[in-house]
Amino acid sequence: xxxxxxxxxxxxxxxxxxxxxxxxxxxxxxxxxxxxxxxxxxxxxxxxxxxxxxxxxxxxxxxxxxxxxxxxxxxxxxxxxxxxxxxxxxxxxxxxxxxxxxxxxxxxxxxxxxxxxxxxxxxxxxxxxxxxxxxxxxxxxxxxxxxxxxxxxxxxxxxxxxxxxxxxxxxxxxxxxxxxxxxxxxxxxxxxxxxxxxxxxxxxxxxxxxxxxxxxxxxxxxxxxxxxxxxxxxxxxxxxxxxxxxxxxxxxxxxxxxxxxxxxxxxxxxxxxxxxxxxxxxxxxxxxxxxxxxxxxxxxxxxxxxxxxxxxxxxxxxxxxxxxxxxxxxxxxxxxxxxxxxxx
Amino acid sequence: xxxxxxxxxxxxxxxxxxxxxxxxxxxxxxxxxxxxxxxxxxxxxxxxxxxxxxxxxxxxxxxxxxxxxxxxxxxxxxxxxxxxxxxxxxxxxxxxxxxxxxxxxxxxxxxxxxxxxxxxxxxxxxxxxxxxxxxxxxxxxxxxxxxxxxxxxxxxxxxxxxxxxxxxxxxxxxxxxxxxxxxxxxxxxxxxxxxxxxxxxxxxxxxxxxxxxxxxxxxxxxxxxxxxxxxxxxxxxxxxxxxxxxxxxxxxxxxxxxxxxxxxxxxxxxxxxxxxxxxxxxxxx
Numbered sequence: 001x002x003x004x005x006x007x008x009x010x011x012x013x014x015x016x017x018x019x020x021x022x023x024x025x026x027x028x029x030x031x032x033x034x035x036x037x038x039x040x041x042x043x044x045x046x047x048x049x050x051x052x053x054x055x056x057x058x059x060x061x062x063x064x065x066x067x068x069x070x071x072x073x074x075x076x077x078x079x080x081x082x083x084x085x086x087x088x089x090x091x092x093x094x095x096x097x098x099x100x101x102x103x104x105x106x107x108x109x110x111x112x113x114x115x116x117x118x119x120x121x122x123x124x125x126x127x128x129x130x131x132x133x134x135x136x137x138x139x140x141x142x143x144x145x146x147x148x149x150x151x152x153x154x155x156x157x158x159x160x161x162x163x164x165x166x167x168x169x170x171x172x173x174x175x176x177x178x179x180x181x182x183x184x185x186x187x188x189x190x191x192x193x194x195x196x197x198x199x200x201x202x203x204x205x206x207x208x209x210x211x212x213x214x215x216x217x218x219x220x221x222x223x224x225x226x227x228x229x230x231x232x233x234x235x236x237x238x239x240x241x242x243x244x245x246x247x248x249x250x251x252x253x254x255x256x257x258x259x260x261x262x263x264x265x266x267x268x269x270x271x272x273x274x275x276x277x278x279x280x281x282x283x284x285x286x287x288x289x290x291x292x293x294x295x296x297x298x299x300x301x302x303x304x305x306x307x308x309x310x311x312x313x314x315x316x317x318x319x320x321x322x323x324x325x326x327x328x329x330x331x332x333x334x335x336x337x338x339x340x341x342x343x344x
Numbered sequence: 345x346x347x348x349x350x351x352x353x354x355x356x357x358x359x360x361x362x363x364x365x366x367x368x369x370x371x372x373x374x375x376x377x378x379x380x381x382x383x384x385x386x387x388x389x390x391x392x393x394x395x396x397x398x399x400x401x402x403x404x405x406x407x408x409x410x411x412x413x414x415x416x417x418x419x420x421x422x423x424x425x426x427x428x429x430x431x432x433x434x435x436x437x438x439x440x441x442x443x444x445x446x447x448x449x450x451x452x453x454x455x456x457x458x459x460x461x462x463x464x465x466x467x468x469x470x471x472x473x474x475x476x477x478x479x480x481x482x483x484x485x486x487x488x489x490x491x492x493x494x495x496x497x498x499x500x501x502x503x504x505x506x507x508x509x510x511x512x513x514x515x516x517x518x519x520x521x522x523x524x525x526x527x528x529x530x531x532x533x534x535x536x537x538x539x540x541x542x543x544x545x546x547x548x549x550x551x552x553x554x555x556x557x558x559x560x561x562x563x564x565x566x567x568x569x570x571x572x573x574x575x576x577x578x579x580x581x582x583x584x585x586x587x588x589x590x591x592x593x594x595x596x597x598x599x600x601x602x603x604x605x606x607x608x609x610x611x612x613x614x615x616x617x618x619x620x621x622x623x624x625x626x627x628x629x
Contacts, residue, residue, distance in 0.1 A: 050526055050528070051525075052522050052525070052526075053495075071524060071525070071530065072522075072525045072526045073526065073527070073528045073529060073530070077526060078526065078527075079522075079523065079526045080517075081519045081522070081523060083517060083519050085517065085519035085520050085522070086502045087520060087523075087524070087538060088520075088542060089542055096529050098524070099527035099528050102527055102528025102529055102533075103528055150527075150528075205522035290514070
């Protein structure tokens with residue numbers, strides 16, 4: 001267990017700034033997710049922590065010790081690659097034993113630890129096989145067992161679930177999360193999938209264009225976004241962002257409901273919506289439409305849960321919608337950062 | 345009816361498939377067949393134009409092989425060829441493997457261009473190079489020595505081997521070496537434990553190719569070596585079995601057959617990997 005910290009970390013690839021002054025610090029035993037769109041620098045950041053990329057500037061500390069100039073093998077980290085990177089010419093047993101052989105561990109101890117790691121992931125029966133004979137899910141477990149076997153201080157996981165099919169991904173997500181809580185090893189997990197991030201992370205660092213936009217719990221980054229990027233990146237569909245003269249106002253589609261469904265509950269902001277399309281997704285109903293003129297006929301989307309199926313909405317109709325005042329977020333027009341609320 | 349139609353079509357396709365293969369196989373093996381028949385043919389049989397050249401019209405004979413082994417230094421030439429071949433292959437591997445790997449993984453933007461540049465040197469014909477090379481050989485005092493060949497042959501095996509190996513190394517996902525580096529090895533350790541075992545077919549391709557290039561080399565050996573006892577097969581056989589305009593065809597063919605057998609046998613053992621290696625090099629190189 002160890003804290004991972006980056007201080008002013010930068011990485012240039014030629015003229016391109018892939019990582020732009022990142023300062024983050026994990027907590028001990030934490031599951032920290034780096035989330036962002038492709039090319040946002042999250043994998044580069046992870047690779048710098050692993051020692052596979054040399055930072056252009058800044059420092060990396062693991063367990064309070066500067067490791068910026070140490071080779072990957074001296075950092076006490078284990079990494080699971082997106083491709084799993086299983087050694088194709090070795091059996092699963094030898095794959096898992098490989099990191100232990102590197103430290104010249106006695107043969108008996110290697111055997112004991114390989115079997116322990118394999119039992120953690122229920123892959124004892126695969127030990128004699130070669131990686132090519134394994135399914136995607138089995139390969140992923142082998143990669144995790146290989147990472148676990150030398151009991152590292154930090155786990156680095158680079159989109160380890162992205163090669164699995166949707167059904168398997170759900171169970172693997174749960175398994176991975178439980179495993180991390182059991183071993184309590186600090187984990188940094190890179191993904192572009194917000195469901196993975198929200199479901200597994202203790203905290204999420206939302207990244208874009210090499211910068212960390214917000215670091216916070218899943219609830220914080222979702223409900224209390226620090227800027228318009230985070231607001232627009234998280235959620236499906238994402239937060240409605242409406243540009244006015246003084247502020248950008250944002251509200252989540254699921255907080256944006258027909259006024260009469262919200263009843264007289266508290267302080268509400270009302271909008272008139274001309275509905276252009278209704279999508280019934282089974283579990284939810286998405287209502288697309290335009291706001292009234294004072295909001296520049298801005299496109300918005302509302303997400304009505306199934307419990308409101310009785311409420312009929314027709315394409316082409318005009319309806320009164322509202323958002324509880326506490327759920328409306330205000331952002332600065334220039335910087336996109338959170339700003340003081342103003343009356344609408 | 346449908347099944348019958350399918351059956352006819354299937355038979356026709358199989359026939360066309362194997363027919364085509366048979367034509368290619370026959371075409372490719374004809375020189376060997378010719379070599380084999382001529383090796384064991386009596387001269388009187390060979391030179392009689394009324395005879396069918398593809399069969400033994402007179403009893404087969406071992407006289408050509410006997411001549412080769414008793415009247416010439418053929419055994420010594422085989423030993424010389426093997427000696428030079430093994431050393432050249434070893435030198436080629438020692439230099440080309442790290443070079444190919446570095447150009448692919450560490451060469452950055454220039455790696456590919458340098459690789460192509462190196463390969464271009466392979467295209468310069470020995471007929472142009474042997475004159476400057478003979479100066480080099482003379483300067484280092486290796487005239488009339490097999491070591492001159494050991495020195496000069498890598499100049500054409502290494503560029504080719506680097507180019508071939510670059511294709512292989514490029515096909516290995518960098519993740520594997522990076523995983524090994526995180527698992528506790530240096531880059532060199534990862535290279536030895538991860539890259540080399542995975543590249544066996546590429547290395548084997550280089551071994552077979554380099555050895556074949558050495559065995560068939562003619563002009564450098566003819567230039568740098570004068571003593572008959574230091575000839576390789578490719579120079580010794582034509583020099584001693586062609587007297588003026590009299591060709592000892594039986595002996596010539598016997599010499600070629602014996603020299604090509606070991607390569608043919610090794611090649612057949614590894615043919616699958618070899619073809620895998622060649623096509624990978626072709627696609628990725």
